[in-house]
Amino acid sequence: MSEGHSTYTPKTGIGRWFDARMPLPRLVYDSFVAYPVPRNLNYAWTFGGILSIMLAAQILTGIVLAMHYAADSTLAFDSVEKIMRDVNSGWLLRYLHSNGASFFFVAVYIHIFRGLYYGSYKAPRELLWILGCIIYLLMMATGFMGYVLPWGQMSFWGATVITGFFSAIPLVGDWIQQLLLGGFAVDTPTLNRFFSLHYLLPFMIAGVVVLHIWALHVVGQSNPTGIEVKSKTDIVAFTPYATIKDAFGMIVFLFVFAYFVFYLPNFLGHPDNYTVADPLKTPAHIVPEWYFLPFYAILRAITFNIGPINSKLGGVLAMFGSIAMLFLVPWLDTSKVRSAVYRPWYKLFFWLFVIDAVLLGWLGSQPAEGSYVFMAQMATLFYFAFFLVALPVLGLIETPRRLPNSITEAVLEKNKGGGGGHPASATAAPETKG
Amino acid sequence: MSATDIQDPNRRDFLYVATGMAAVVGAGAVAWPFIDQMRPDASTLALASVEVDVSSLEPGMSLVVKWRGKPVVVRNRTEKEMKDGEAVNLAQLKDPLARNANLPADAPATDANRTTPGKEAWMVMVQVCTHLGCIPLGQEGEFGGWFCPCHGSVYDTAGRVRAGPAPENMSVPVFQFISDTKIRIG
Numbered sequence A: 001m002s003e004g005h006s007t008y009t010p011k012t013g014i015g016r017w018f019d020a021r022m023p024l025p026r027l028v029y030d031s032f033v034a035y036p037v038p039r040n041l042n043y044a045w046t047f048g049g050i051l052s053i054m055l056a057a058q059i060l061t062g063i064v065l066a067m068h069y070a071a072d073s074t075l076a077f078d079s080v081e082k083i084m085r086d087v088n089s090g091w092l093l094r095y096l097h098s099n100g101a102s103f104f105f106v107a108v109y110i111h112i113f114r115g116l117y118y119g120s121y122k123a124p125r126e127l128l129w130i131l132g133c134i135i136y137l138l139m140m141a142t143g144f145m146g147y148v149l150p151w152g153q154m155s156f157w158g159a160t161v162i163t164g165f166f167s168a169i170p171l172v173g174d175w176i177q178q179l180l181l182g183g184f185a186v187d188t189p190t191l192n193r194f195f196s197l198h199y200l201l202p203f204m205i206a207g208v209v210v211l212h213i214w215a216l217h218v219v220g221q222s223n224p225t226g227i228e229v230k231s232k233t234d235i236v237a238f239t240p241y242a243t244i245k246d247a248f249g250m251i252v253f254l255f256v257f258a259y260f261v262f263y264l265p266n267f268l269g270h271p272d273n274y275t276v277a278d279p280l281k282t283p284a285h286i287v288p289e290w291y292f293l294p295f296y297a298i299l300r301a302i303t304f305n306i307g308p309i310n311s312k313l314g315g316v317l318a319m320f321g322s323i324a325m326l327f328l329v330p331w332l333d334t335s336k337v338r339s340a341v342y343r344p345w346y347k348l349f350f351w352l353f354v355i356d357a358v359l360l361g362w363l364g365s366q367p368a369e370g371s372y373v374f375m376a377q378m379a380t381l382f383y384f385a386f387f388l389v390a391l392p393v394l395g396l397i398e399t400p401r402r403l404p405n406s407i408t409e410a411v412l413e414k415n416k417g418g419g420g421g422h423p424a425s426a427t428a429a430p431e432t433k434g
Numbered sequence B: 001m002s003a004t005d006i007q008d009p010n011r012r013d014f015l016y017v018a019t020g021m022a023a024v025v026g027a028g029a030v031a032w033p034f035i036d037q038m039r040p041d042a043s044t045l046a047l048a049s050v051e052v053d054v055s056s057l058e059p060g061m062s063l064v065v066k067w068r069g070k071p072v073v074v075r076n077r078t079e080k081e082m083k084d085g086e087a088v089n090l091a092q093l094k095d096p097l098a099r100n101a102n103l104p105a106d107a108p109a110t111d112a113n114r115t116t117p118g119k120e121a122w123m124v125m126v127q128v129c130t131h132l133g134c135i136p137l138g139q140e141g142e143f144g145g146w147f148c149p150c151h152g153s154v155y156d157t158a159g160r161v162r163a164g165p166a167p168e169n170m171s172v173p174v175f176q177f178i179s180d181t182k183i184r185i186g
Helices: A013-021 A024-030 A041-068 A078-086 A090-117 A126-148 A153-167 A173-181 A188-219 A238-263 A290-299 A310-333 A344-365 A371-397 A407-416 B009-035 B042-046 B079-086
Strands: A035-039 A235-237 B051-053 B061-067 B072-076 B122-128 B162-165 B175-179 B182-185
Touching: A024 A238, A035 A173, A035 A238, A041 A090, A041 A188, A041 A238, A041 B009, A078 A090, A090 A126, A090 A290, A126 A153, A126 A188, A126 A290, A153 A173, A153 A188, A153 A290, A153 A310, A173 A188, A290 A310, A290 A344, A290 A371, A310 A371, A310 B079, A344 A371, A344 B079, A344 B162, B122 B182
Parallel strands: none
Antiparallel strands: A035 A235, B051 B182, B061 B072, B072 B122, B175 B182
16 A cells, blocks of 8 residues: 555754655654555454554663663572662653563563454565564564563573573574573573673664554555455545544553553562572473463473474474464465455364363363373364465365455444344544544 | 686685685684684583592482582492492393493493492492483482482483483492592593
């Protein structure tokens, strides 16, 4: 939807002066005011904006926390406690930052599942989707390294287990592990480099977000019908329609976020992380942050050797493979129809996949013993089957429901079904609203 | 010979390739220090050896020292533990190799090969699970050796993995008795 001329006309002398020299106001106007969006976007589409505000909030709170933090194994734990007790408003900033990470992941998971449900990854949006996957990977690295910084027991042992993955690589594994740790075990050199990278990566995320939005503004937003925009009646201006809807979504989201920050600040954390790291004592039960639990369950599900691959390397490959699946989705899905709304079988499998992901998360939090291991193996099997079997096969054998001819037709049909006296939503009937 | 009469590969091709190669070597030379600084530094490597006084250890007692940031257990094993360790049929082992840094890499995992000659009662071993690096608990599990609470690996009295997801026996570091009561690890 990049076609069409810019409609920006500077109204003041200063505006014209800028526009002739560096048209930044024009870029902002074209991208966030006049930018056309499909008229039928629902609240699932507000999470891009929510993610932007969470990234900005994390960078802001992170920068001020770094002013009080000491990245040294003898000082780190105490400096975090000092932030909690002595630094003015330190408790609030730290709780905003630690819960902010969790809510950042809540938002990104909704954003990813929305993309999967509505087929937002399909041509011409493959690159847009892959840039999103890269952002997600960077988020995971950032979240992991940030969790190490408070230097509690879970910080230390989480770092030990996760850097231990690399020792599974044949031949060069130990060398790579020492390169990551800067020693033979997690210690001050590890903490220092993790702090440095934890500060750097959010800015790299911001950079990829710019590319993500750029790619989005070239191909335009998808929408719940998955039908491309065909005429002017299919679209509304970003401002005020999407702006207001995004703002309302943000407020609701931040309301829930604030509830956790003020009333349940440690609900998503682990009590063991309030014990200082002890390299000689492992906690009874190591678990990562909740947002990594499904992948942790997949890692632990591989308890058997597969040919020359031992169980340890197999687990690591399965875990990285489970993320790699996301990158391949645009080519694994063979269906011509984007949206699950018109794909009855895909819709079923999508919801089974959501249940499976939640189940894997729960299994990741349980000890790896008894029936949990078998359940994790079955759930892992379904996880991979969804991508490698369901996505390609369903596209070939499924009969999709009849697609409307246009977004406008879909919207009008839906409103007719909703009853005559029911007021149409603002975005659904823009031409009557001013 | 006219100006257009040039053979392939010509002088210009050579210059392109030579310049490109110099750039690649230069880029590599610049990149290396940035990678190299990540490796363990001199002060970390300086801690690579520790001496332990083991005179206070009666049979059945252990102590743990920190070596390279990891716990190393020194255990004076009881008669029964040694007998249990020797009685194991090597064919039953998940990992048939001794994993003893003092021996060749292909040494079999006999009880004797897990210890040092003349001091077979003494187990000196990095007490780190070979699965994902947790610290196993001593004198637990069905083989009376070590048990890892994280993912359930079981080790016998010679620190050899007997059950669970761990792929290898716990490693025996380079060590020697420098006197009857003193061990140098590393």
